[in-house]
Amino acid sequence: MSGIITTEYIREKYLRRLPTAFCPGCGDGQILGALIRAIEQLNIPKNEIVTVSGIGCSAWIPSPYLRIDSLHTTHGRPIAFATGVKAANPKLKVIVVTGDGDAVGIGGNHLLHAARTNIGLTVIMVNNAVYAMTGGQVAPTTPHEAKTSTTPYGNPAFNLNVSEVVAAAGASYVARWTTWHINRLIESIKKAMNKKGFSFIEVISQCPTYGGRLLNMDHIEMLHYFRDNFRENADGMFRIGEFVDVEKPELTDELEKLIMKVKS
Amino acid sequence: MPFTVKDIMIKKDLCKGCGICIDVCPRNVLTGSDEINEYGLYYPMVSDLKRCIVCRLCELYCPDFAVEVHV
Numbered sequence: 001m002s003g004i005i006t007t008e009y010i011r012e013k014y015l016r017r018l019p020t021a022f023c024p025g026c027g028d029g030q031i032l033g034a035l036i037r038a039i040e041q042l043n044i045p046k047n048e049i050v051t052v053s054g055i056g057c058s059a060w061i062p063s064p065y066l067r068i069d070s071l072h073t074t075h076g077r078p079i080a081f082a083t084g085v086k087a088a089n090p091k092l093k094v095i096v097v098t099g100d101g102d103a104v105g106i107g108g109n110h111l112l113h114a115a116r117t118n119i120g121l122t123v124i125m126v127n128n129a130v131y132a133m134t135g136g137q138v139a140p141t142t143p144h145e146a147k148t149s150t151t152p153y154g155n156p157a158f159n160l161n162v163s164e165v166v167a168a169a170g171a172s173y174v175a176r177w178t179t180w181h182i183n184r185l186i187e188s189i190k191k192a193m194n195k196k197g198f199s200f201i202e203v204i205s206q207c208p209t210y211g212g213r214l215l216n217m218d219h220i221e222m223l224h225y226f227r228d229n230f231r232e233n234a235d236g237m238f239r240i241g242e243f244v245d246v247e248k249p250e251l252t253d254e255l256e257k258l259i260m261k262v263k264s
Numbered sequence: 265m266p267f268t269v270k271d272i273m274i275k276k277d278l279c280k281g282c283g284i285c286i287d288v289c290p291r292n293v294l295t296g297s298d299e300i301n302e303y304g305l306y307y308p309m310v311s312d313l314k315r316c317i318v319c320r321l322c323e324l325y326c327p328d329f330a331v332e333v334h335v
């Protein structure tokens with residue numbers, strides 16, 4: 001059946017085991033499905049891809065479910081590990097799947113410098129606005145006044161607009177979607193994987209277990225909230241779409257040129 | 265090429281009963297049921313197969329790879 005990616009086909013070719021450990025209705029499973037569909041549509045052999053994740057619920061998206069080589073690394077450090085993989089073998093497509101707590105809270109500095117150096121990684125950051133795996137604590141992405149398990153009276157601080165920060169830091173490609181915008185997300189992952197330089201996709205996702213409980217919303221209400229509030233012409237966190245799409249020199253290419261120059 | 269649906273299978277051992285497939289189906293083909301699976305979760309059932317237009321949104325949005333639309 002040409003062009004149609006069925007569930008049976010996905011399970012057979014891309015998944016090691018099911019069910020996943022994610023809670024019912026969690027967006028992480030939907031993002032796993034989007035990543036698989038993007039890889040399948042690009043028709044990239046599985047042995048040319050390495051996925052890297054850190055710690056958190058989102059780290060379980062590639063590992064252990066995806067039938068593609070993966071590194072499940074330490075908290076906040078997947079971009080650092082991925083940098084090593086890319087530097088060792090620049091031909092590989094290196095995909096980092098990380099969460100907001102992992103990429104911005106614990107590992108924010110790695111994210112900034114990977115964007116600045118424009119190393120050819122694709123980072124998919126799941127943003128559910130809390131540290132979900134450890135019990136729904138406040139994160140750098142938690143909105144002002146939002147209740148979490150460690151800010152029961154509301155978050156006194158403000159959240160970081162991560163996509164804008166990564167864009168300012170110098171990434172070649174930056175986009176934001178939500179788990180409601182799955183087809184757009186798939187197209188965006190394909191574009192990001194074909195980018196030479198550093199590409200970053202933020203996916204606003206539902207965590208019904210912690211985010212939802214504190215907001216008094218279930219996963220379907222959260223998906224409807226994404227559908228009704230996130231727009232390409234909106235401001236701040238409600239803006240979705242592509243923020244940056246440019247071509248510029250990539251780090252491992254520049255390193256290669258430097259090696260040639262010094263040798264000759 | 266138009267497809268005609270043969271059947272829709274909800275894999276009971278994978279479904280977590282979240283109901284997202286019921287919500288995204290534009291043709292109200294799926295509904296909730298009183299049946300529970302081995303995790304004690306209510307899995308959906310097909311209420312009106314004839315209405316299915318094989319858009320596969322249910323497959324695309326299911327977080328647990330539990331819906332199969334057979335043509």
Ligand code: SF4
Binds near residue numbers: 022128133210211
């Ligand atoms: S705690 Fe939240 S993010 Fe983690 S698996 Fe459950 S719903 Fe998903």
Ligand code: SF4
Binds near residue numbers: 272289318322
């Ligand atoms: S394929 Fe489309 S119409 Fe058919 S059950 Fe799934 S969502 Fe509904």
Ligand code: SF4
Binds near residue numbers: 279285326
């Ligand atoms: S979306 Fe998937 S897991 Fe959720 S109720 Fe439907 S079949 Fe079950």
